[in-house]
Amino acid sequence: MDLLRFITAGSVDDGKSTLIGRLLYDSKNILIDQLEALEKSTKNRTDGSVDLALLTDGLRAEREQGITIDVAYRYFTTPKRKFIIADAPGHVQYTRNMITGASNASLIIILIDARQGVVEQTRRHSIIASLLQIPHVVVAVNKMDLVEYSQDIYNNIVIEYAEVAKQLGLQDVTYIPISALDGDNIVDRSEKITWYDGKPLLEFLEEVELDHDINLTDARFQVQFVIRPQTEELHDYRGYAGKVISGIYKKGDKVTVLPQGISTTISKLEVNGKEVEEAFAPQPLVIQLSEDIDISRGDTIVKADNLPRVSNELEVLLCWMDDKPLIAGNKYLLQHNSRLVRAVVRNVEYKLDVNSLQQQPVEGNVKLNEVVKATVKTASPLVYDPYTILSVNGSAILVDETSNSTVAAVLLQQ
Amino acid sequence: MSKSEKSNQEIFPSPQAGRVRGLDYLKQLEAESIHIFREVAAQFERPALLFSGGKDSITLVHLARKAFAPGKIPFPLVHIDTGHNFPEALEFRDWLANEVGATLIVRKVEDTIKQKSLTEPKGKFPSRNWLQTYTLLDTIEEFRFDCCIGGARRDEEKARAKERIFSVRDEFGQWNPKLQRPELWNIYNGRIHKGENVRVFPISNWTELDIWNFIRKEKVDLPSIYFAHERKVIEHEGQLVAISEFVQPDASDVVLTKKVRYRTVGDMTCTAAVESNASTLDEVINEIISTRISERGETRIDDKVTEAAMEDRKKNGYF
Numbered sequence: 178m179d180l181l182r183f184i185t186a187g188s189v190d191d192g193k194s195t196l197i198g199r200l201l202y203d204s205k206n207i208l209i210d211q212l213e214a215l216e217k218s219t220k221n222r223t224d225g226s227v228d229l230a231l232l233t234d235g236l237r238a239e240r241e242q243g244i245t246i247d248v249a250y251r252y253f254t255t256p257k258r259k260f261i262i263a264d265a266p267g268h269v270q271y272t273r274n275m276i277t278g279a280s281n282a283s284l285i286i287i288l289i290d291a292r293q294g295v296v297e298q299t300r301r302h303s304i305i306a307s308l309l310q311i312p313h314v315v316v317a318v319n320k321m322d323l324v325e326y327s328q329d330i331y332n333n334i335v336i337e338y339a340e341v342a343k344q345l346g347l348q349d350v351t352y353i354p355i356s357a358l359d360g361d362n363i364v365d366r367s368e369k370i371t372w373y374d375g376k377p378l379l380e381f382l383e384e385v386e387l388d389h390d391i392n393l394t395d396a397r398f399q400v401q402f403v404i405r406p407q408t409e410e411l412h413d414y415r416g417y418a419g420k421v422i423s424g425i426y427k428k429g430d431k432v433t434v435l436p437q438g439i440s441t442t443i444s445k446l447e448v449n450g451k452e453v454e455e456a457f458a459p460q461p462l463v464i465q466l467s468e469d470i471d472i473s474r475g476d477t478i479v480k481a482d483n484l485p486r487v488s489n490e491l492e493v494l495l496c497w498m499d500d501k502p503l504i505a506g507n508k509y510l511l512q513h514n515s516r517l518v519r520a521v522v523r524n525v526e527y528k529l530d531v532n533s534l535q536q537q538p539v540e541g542n543v544k545l546n547e548v549v550k551a552t553v554k555t556a557s558p559l560v561y562d563p564y565t566i567l568s569v570n571g572s573a574i575l576v577d578e579t580s581n582s583t584v585a586a587v588l589l590q591q
Numbered sequence: 592m593s594k595s596e597k598s599n600q601e602i603f604p605s606p607q608a609g610r611v612r613g614l615d616y617l618k619q620l621e622a623e624s625i626h627i628f629r630e631v632a633a634q635f636e637r638p639a640l641l642f643s644g645g646k647d648s649i650t651l652v653h654l655a656r657k658a659f660a661p662g663k664i665p666f667p668l669v670h671i672d673t674g675h676n677f678p679e680a681l682e683f684r685d686w687l688a689n690e691v692g693a694t695l696i697v698r699k700v701e702d703t704i705k706q707k708s709l710t711e712p713k714g715k716f717p718s719r720n721w722l723q724t725y726t727l728l729d730t731i732e733e734f735r736f737d738c739c740i741g742g743a744r745r746d747e748e749k750a751r752a753k754e755r756i757f758s759v760r761d762e763f764g765q766w767n768p769k770l771q772r773p774e775l776w777n778i779y780n781g782r783i784h785k786g787e788n789v790r791v792f793p794i795s796n797w798t799e800l801d802i803w804n805f806i807r808k809e810k811v812d813l814p815s816i817y818f819a820h821e822r823k824v825i826e827h828e829g830q831l832v833a834i835s836e837f838v839q840p841d842a843s844d845v846v847l848t849k850k851v852r853y854r855t856v857g858d859m860t861c862t863a864a865v866e867s868n869a870s871t872l873d874e875v876i877n878e879i880i881s882t883r884i885s886e887r888g889e890t891r892i893d894d895k896v897t898e899a900a901m902e903d904r905k906k907n908g909y910f
Contacts (some may be wrong), residue, residue: 180616247768249752250745252798259616261796277773388613401629406662414661420626420777449625450660459614461625461658474633498773512778515633572776581759581782583772 179387184263184278184311187288188298192319196288196357197264201253203364204379248278257383272301272531272546273498276586279305280572283390284313284382291324291354295337301531303338307345308494308548308588310568312390314342314350317378321370322356328372345534353378391458395562396424396480397570400472401515404463416447416463417472422514422569424480426462427455431481434472435560440481442467458569475516477560485570489558492590494529495522495549499577499584502542503549511555511587513573519556520575526550553587564588617805620797621654626777627756627793628658631738632665634781635789638738639696641727642668642688644680645856646813647742649687650794650802653811655740656691667694669730669739671723674701675837675858683814698730718861728764731788738781738789746798756795762786803879807872818875819852819867830863854879 187193251262263278279285285306289299306314316338324330331354342350353362354370355378361367362377376384404416426432430443445465446453456462464478472478479485497503503522511520527536529548536550543549564571575585614622631638640655642648655664668688672681688695703726704711712718731739745752755774760766772780781789794802806813824831825844831851832838837860840846851864852875865882869875 178616179613180619247753247771249749250796251752252746252796254798254800259801273773277775280775281777391613401626402633402659404659404662411661416661418629418658420622447660449657459619459622461622461629463660510782512780514778515630569776572778574773574775574778574780576780576782581780581784583775583780586773586775 178258180259180261181284181382181385181387182261182263182282183284183286183382184265184275184282185286185288186265186275186279186302186306187319188290188293188296191288191290192357193264193288196286196317196319196355196363197251197262199357199360199363200262200379201251203360204253204255248274255379255383260382272305273496275302275305276309276496276498279309279311280586282311283387284315284385285311286315286317286378289316289318289334289338291318291320291327291330291334294334295341297532299338300341300533303341303345303347304531304534307347308496310565312349313385314347315378315381316350316352317357318352318354319357321354321361321367322359326354326367326369331373351375351381353381392423392567392569393425393457394423395483395485395567395570396426396430397422397485397562397567398426398462398464398478399514399516399560400474400476400478402474403472414465415469416445416465417478418461418463419515421456421458421460421462423458423567424483425455425457426464426480428453432466432478433481433484434466434470435477435479435485436487436558437470437472437476438487439468439470441470475514475518477516479560485560485562485567487558487560489555491553491555491559491561493551493553494564494588494590495543495551495575496586496588497543497545497547497549497584498586499580499582500545501577501580501584502544503585504542505551508578509584510576510578511553511559511573512576513559513561513587513589514570516559518559520553522551522553522575524552526552550590559589561589563591565590617801617808620794620801621657621805623777623796624654624793625658627779627791628655628740630779630781631740631791631793632659634779635738637734637736638666638740638791639669639734639736640664640666640693640740641742642670642684642695643742643856644670644676644684644814645742646802646806646817647744647794649683649811649813650797650805651740651742652687652691652693653805653809654793664691664693666740667696667734669696669698669734669736671726671730672697672699672701673720673723673858674699675718675860677814677816677853677856677859679814679816680856683812687812696730696734698726698733700726702726703729718858720858720861724764731764736788737783738791740791740793742794743792744797744799744802745792745795754792754795756792757781758790758792759783760788760790762788764788766790800876800879803872803876807876814856816853816856819850819870821848822851822864823847824849824851824864827863831866832863833859835859 185193249264253260265275265278287302318331318334335352354373355362364379366377398421399419400417401419404418406414428443428446432443433440444467446456447463448456448460505522505525508521511518525539527550528539530537531548562570571589573587574583577584700722743751755771757779823834823846825840825846849866852867853864869878
């Protein structure tokens with residue numbers, strides 16, 4: 178059984194929480210006491226129905242205001258797959274939470290209210306999906322019950338969204354007409370939307386092909402921690418622990434350690450304390466090398482015939498996530514997987530309008546939720562791939578050294 | 592052929608390429624947890640693993656062992672002992688610490704109550720659960736721990752579903768849900784100011800069933816109380832509570848002898864047992880799959896008090 182991580186995005190009243198509640202409810206992943214708690218809190222409602230949205234609204238402030246403050250994670254399993262849902266809030270001011278939830282997702286469900294069609298939030302969410310290169314997009318046209326299950330309305334939305342998808346270069350887009358409230362096309366095929374002959378949502382989520390989402394070609398490994406037991410039996414042992422970011426490593430591979438640029442050979446590979454002949458992404462691995470080289474946390478071990486970029490002058494897209502603005506010339510810490518280097522944001526070239534993707538001049542400082550193209554210089558070189566080619570080795574964060582906050586998502590460019 | 596052309600071609604393999612290698616979902620979860628453990632060991636100067644003797648923290652120890660093999664786990668196990676523990680869990684704790692060669696630090700809530708003249712909870716089920724926070728914060732201060740690894744899972748409870756894997760706490764141990772750091776990709780920012788502390792939850796994305804499947808697959812040893820055994824219990828609001836030196840029956844209680852097991856292991860005063868005949872892991876897992884009641888709902892007496900019980904405790908420095 179494999180694992181699908183997906184994110185749901187929609188504007189405030191698109192029925193996102195209801196959809197998640199419905200997925201959990203209809204796939205029998207809601208348990209008796211949770212239902213009881215739910216019924217207790219819906220007792221005061223006039224129509225007597227259970228409010229599935231309450232299943233996902235966690236914190237007290239959220240229940241009081243009827244909104245979602247932060248990304249919440251939900252879990253459910255069917256006989257075919259385990260699912261992890263990142264439930265990201267819809268409203269404008271929490272775009273950073275959506276990026277947080279989307280950064281680990283391989284699929285995004287974008288909810289559209291059938292009565293509203295494509296709105297500003299839809300574009301914004303789609304742009305984030307495209308920036309972060311989420312491999313699979315599902316456009317769920319919700320509240321079909323409120324438009325009398327009209328095929329024309331649905332078709333118009335599909336045409337409208339297809340334009341957005343084309344503009345953003347979204348590759349794999351699937352459209353499903355649903356009613357989260359009534360459960361149409363969620364788990365079972367809708368009896369009311371007879372003109373739709375595709376899969377219901379859950380079936381699609383269970384069957385979407387994920388095998389090609391992991392890159393097994395470009396071998397990338399970064400050292401997280403050096404294991405040196407220094408015991409009597411293991412007094413010379415020196416193993417480099419880390420995760421295979423992408424690709425495959427084999428015993429005997431000729432490798433290069435970067436940024437040092439030293440060539441050597443893999444003498445031993447261990448996964449969970451057991452020797453193996455090969456390891457692949459995303460396995461945790463310990464590498465031993467045939468030569469004694471000075472290697473520490475953050476150094477990269479790659480195959481000698483497939484090298485990433487090594488540079489301390491970086492072109493980046495920054496998604497700014499802090500209340501304090503970005504001031505060009507400021508120094509930050511840049512964390513690329515486990516490598517932490519000092520960095521200065523030198524030049525902010527332009528701002529990307531997250532509603533139209535147009536490049537706009539930057540006036541003043543860069544504020545929360547803005548996406549900008551910038552150049553960054555780091556104190557020592559970064560070993561990376563462009564995000565668009567190998568996202569797992571092309572992403573980083575900026576940390577404000579004075580507040581220790583994570584202030585930006587960094588997408589490394591060409 | 593230029594480098595970028597080559598890469599592009601290889602990243603989008605032809606459909607015929609087929610599936611070469613893939614990790615089972617449990618292995619994917621394990622990989623994520625091990626990655627988190629290694630980040631903790633590298634980023635913090637004085638981390639500690641909070642160990643309760645329950646299956647979640649036993650799983651943590653097992654994962655930590657894998658993360659640092661063939662070396663030893665590079666941080667101590669810390670047990671905040673309420674004094675209301677199951678003797679089987681304590682015995683198991685000592686055995687496991689010895690088995691993995693880890694340092695075990697035990698600090699007792701009893702001592703904190705005396706030192707700080709705290710008021711003991713009263714009533715029939717005098718839970719010291721809430722008081723653990725005091726002992727935990729004192730222990731963090733005593734050993735200057737900058738990171739405490741915990742076995743909380745996001746599927747347990749609504750407030751936990753919203754907590755980051757690296758959860759920064761202020762010097763009072765408080766969680767502020769509105770000031771969480773964005774947690775992007777698999778990049779963990781554990782930088783803190785002096786006096787602050789990070790709680791790290793490596794099994795955030797595991798569900799109860801994932802833990803049990805892992806225990807079965809990896810043949811992880813567990814305390815005996817997880818399996819069916821006979822015990823004297825009373826029934827309280829539909830839940831079975833064991834008679835012990837901490838919980839005594841009233842005149843109105845009917846003391847029953849039942850075959851039970853525990854689904855979670857907390858204090859004897861606030862953990863309820865479930866009736867069961869499951870004496871093997873397979874039987875336990877089958878029972879869990881067929882029950883339609885959540886783990887916390889079935890076995891925690893203290894979470895039912897208010898709907899926001901966990902949120903309140905977390906904001907006040909709880910695990």
